[in-house]
Amino acid sequence: MWFRSRERWSSLCAMGSWLLRGIPLAAVHIAARVLLAVAVVEKPLDSGTWKVLAIAAVVLVALLWGGIDGIRDARANPDPDDYADLTVRWLKAGLFAGLVSAIVCWVIGHWFMSGIGEASLPIEIVAGGSFTALLVYFPAFIGFSVGRWIVRRDQRKNEPDDDWSVHEDRTPAHA
DSSP, rough: OGGGSSSHHHHHHHHHHHHHHHHHHHHHHHHHHHHHHHHHHGGGGHHHHHHHHHHHHHHHHHHHHHHHHHHHHHHHHHSSGGOOOHHHHHHHHHHHHHHHHHHHHHHHHIIOOOTSSSOHHHHHHIIIIHHHHHHHHHHHHHHHHHHHHHHHHHHHHHHHOTTTTTOOOOSSSOO
């Protein structure tokens, strides 16, 4: 079969790693925008609070998932030179989530639910998609960096101190 080849299987898994993150994050962003539209229509005076909550939901999911990725990667690869390239993985996930959520929100806003956005499709893709990509990428980057740092700190605490040159000779000088 076509997926039995090692190169094809590894490329399929590599694609799946960012796609597996991009699809749920796009869904989180779409849900946040739909709930935001409903909340703004129902209580327009509280729209600032609802906007902050919608953005915070997307940022929090990306931050936590990125942190989990960083912890898993640092535990799987004790040497930092062997770490997986989470930067590109999360950048691809952010770009995918931005593009998909922009298109879906535009469709929802134009055909099903007014109030979700009135921008044209190109503006929604460029501006909205870029904003969503940044909402996913930067928190995930911070998350996996902090996750790796935490694991490395714990690994350094548990390593035996084998550097003899640092230890002082504790015998008295005039014994």
